[in-house]
Amino acid sequence: MDLGSVPFGTLPKVLSNTLSCSSYRTQGGVHVHEDGLTVTSPVLMWVQALDTILERMKALGFDFSQVLALSGAGQQHGSVYWKTGASQVLTNLSPDLLLHKQLQACFSIKDSPVWMDSSTTAQCRQLEAAVGGAQALSSLTGSRAYERFTGNQIAKIYQQNPEAYSHTERISLVSSFAASLFLGSYSPIDYSDGSGMNLLQIQDKVWSQACLSACAPHLEEKLGSPVPSCSVVGAISSYYVQRYGFPPGCKVVAFTGDNPASLAGMRLEEGDIAVSLGTSDTLFLWLQEPIPALEGHIFCNPVDPQHYMALLCFKNGSLMREKIRDESASCSWSDFSKALRSTEMGNSGNLGFYFDIMEITPEIIGRHRFSAENLKVSAFPGDVEVRALIEGQFMAKRIHAEGLGYRVMPKTKILATGGASHNKDILQVLADVFGAPVYVIDTANSACVGSAYRAFHGLAAGTDLPFSEVVKLAPNPQLAATPSSGASQVYEALLPQYAKLEQRILAQTRGPPE
Ligand SMILES: Nc1ncnc2c1ncn2[C@@H]1O[C@H](COP(=O)(O)OP(=O)(O)O)[C@@H](O)[C@H]1O
Numbered sequence: 001m002d003l004g005s006v007p008f009g010t011l012p013k014v015l016s017n018t019l020s021c022s023s024y025r026t027q028g029g030v031h032v033h034e035d036g037l038t039v040t041s042p043v044l045m046w047v048q049a050l051d052t053i054l055e056r057m058k059a060l061g062f063d064f065s066q067v068l069a070l071s072g073a074g075q076q077h078g079s080v081y082w083k084t085g086a087s088q089v090l091t092n093l094s095p096d097l098l099l100h101k102q103l104q105a106c107f108s109i110k111d112s113p114v115w116m117d118s119s120t121t122a123q124c125r126q127l128e129a130a131v132g133g134a135q136a137l138s139s140l141t142g143s144r145a146y147e148r149f150t151g152n153q154i155a156k157i158y159q160q161n162p163e164a165y166s167h168t169e170r171i172s173l174v175s176s177f178a179a180s181l182f183l184g185s186y187s188p189i190d191y192s193d194g195s196g197m198n199l200l201q202i203q204d205k206v207w208s209q210a211c212l213s214a215c216a217p218h219l220e221e222k223l224g225s226p227v228p229s230c231s232v233v234g235a236i237s238s239y240y241v242q243r244y245g246f247p248p249g250c251k252v253v254a255f256t257g258d259n260p261a262s263l264a265g266m267r268l269e270e271g272d273i274a275v276s277l278g279t280s281d282t283l284f285l286w287l288q289e290p291i292p293a294l295e296g297h298i299f300c301n302p303v304d305p306q307h308y309m310a311l312l313c314f315k316n317g318s319l320m321r322e323k324i325r326d327e328s329a330s331c332s333w334s335d336f337s338k339a340l341r342s343t344e345m346g347n348s349g350n351l352g353f354y355f356d357i358m359e360i361t362p363e364i365i366g367r368h369r370f371s372a373e374n375l376k377v378s379a380f381p382g383d384v385e386v387r388a389l390i391e392g393q394f395m396a397k398r399i400h401a402e403g404l405g406y407r408v409m410p411k412t413k414i415l416a417t418g419g420a421s422h423n424k425d426i427l428q429v430l431a432d433v434f435g436a437p438v439y440v441i442d443t444a445n446s447a448c449v450g451s452a453y454r455a456f457h458g459l460a461a462g463t464d465l466p467f468s469e470v471v472k473l474a475p476n477p478q479l480a481a482t483p484s485s486g487a488s489q490v491y492e493a494l495l496p497q498y499a500k501l502e503q504r505i506l507a508q509t510r511g512p513p514e
């Protein structure tokens with residue numbers, strides 16, 4: 001969880017929040033189960049993370065009485081299952097005890113499925129069949145069925161553990177769960193994060209009855225009604241007023257997904273392209289008109305209710321970069337950067353695909369390396385390996401963004417965020433592959449900054465003030481890398497090559513058509 005105070009003018013302090021993990025024997029915040037597909041996090045770990053951060057802030061003397069509004073963000077798609085009777089506990093929290101001590105018995109499922117889960121292929125096929133196919137589901141909800149999307153996760157829980165499902169009074173997303181903790185009552189799901197469930201009709205902004213009934217019974221009452229992302233969902237619970245000194249009127253603005261919150265934090269404009277280099281890599285764009293397809297996702301826009309955002313998710317992001325860093329660059333980001341600087345754009349024609357876990361975009365697993373002559377090779381020297389990884393990751397992003405209809409224009413800006421956006425040498429490759437300048441904001445944690453901006457926007461709710469007006473005095477993104485001379489010739493030649501090899505691997509791994 002991070003504290004975000006809007007860093008300009010005389011604006012009040014706001015608190016933004018992302019929950020992260022602590023020591024529950026998780027790796028990277030999650031448990032990967034024996035089947036290699038099921039991935040969960042202990043829900044109490046998230047509750048304890050909130051306790052820990054608030055206690056630390058109190059110990060540091062943070063003045064909670066200045067917080068007029070707060071909002072936050074959570075990983076998308078993950079879900080939390082509140083047990084029958086939990087709302088009673090939530091509304092009667094004792095300020096003398098930590099949250100995780102009081103909420104221990106409140107969850108019907110203790111290990112929440114998270115975005116990395118890919119165990120629901122059967123449920124995905126069932127959902128698509130129920131609504132007339134993959135494209136029909138995409139046209140309705142913005143995406144074909146994806147394993148991590150919450151509707152399919154709920155369907156799996158209902159099918160495998162009907163008793164726990166029937167003892168569930170409320171299902172939250174990670175974002176609305178975190179908001180519920182602050183509210184002391186169930187927070188609604190916002191339209192933008194709600195778009196990552198395969199359940200919400202993105203045009204009408206209501207739950208799809210066909211999708212709900214294909215996933216599980218009585219689902220609508222367990223989800224509650226979705227709300228616009230900029231809604232004030234209530235005032236902070238008296239628990240925080242008494243224990244930490246928040247003002248009683250402190251407003252809670254609907255929490256949203258980490259990627260929608262990043263869009264807000266980066267103040268993305270139409271034509272820009274955002275690349276988030278976090279645990280997952282994502283690429284997202286502002287859209288006026290949704291054109292849902294079989295690849296990628298359309299979400300409701302988190303700051304403008306009339307508009308949309310498109311998103312591509314790449315599962316093998318930072319964790320893959322960390323592996324190659326450890327294997328080929330002495331476990332050091334500085335050696336990793338040196339490798340990028342000591343090799344040339346285009347990597348002398350050597351290309352690599354690095355997907356240690358089943359990738360989402362495209363559905364490939366394994367490491368696949370090719371020489372300049374397109375021959376499969378089993379290994380590259382360390383420096384070549386590092387460049388092949390980074391060039392491959394960014395070429396995939398450009399190719400799949402162009403598949404969605406996106407074109408790099410002369411005025412295109414790339415806005416980079418996430419942990420790896422601290423690395424200038426990685427950003428240089430990004431600028432070269434896209435042939436466009438790369439900008440960063442002064443904190444790489446754009447989801448937190450975006451949550452602070454959204455909280456401030458929520459304070460102005462009812463005045464119809466557009467989000468862009470609210471953030472107009474925020475600092476502008478800083479230029480971090482510009483394309484090197486000759487980059488466009490190198491990558492114009494290499495991009496079709498990479499796309500062809502990707503198709504070849506896909507054809508080989510899928511096998512002959514049935
Ligand atoms: N200098 C660096 N170069 C490349 N990657 C980095 C660097 N510093 C941090 N990272 C990566 O950033 C990742 C965390 O990114 P972050 O955006 O905080 O994650 P999340 O998406 O889970 O919020 C780490 O896994 C780490 O690999």
Ligand SMILES: O=C(CO)[C@@H](O)[C@H](O)COP(=O)(O)O
Pocket residue numbers: 074075076077115148196257258259278279280281282311313
């Ligand atoms: O699945 C997606 C987007 O569709 C992920 O981007 C998650 O939203 C979590 O990402 P990290 O912040 O853990 O990288």
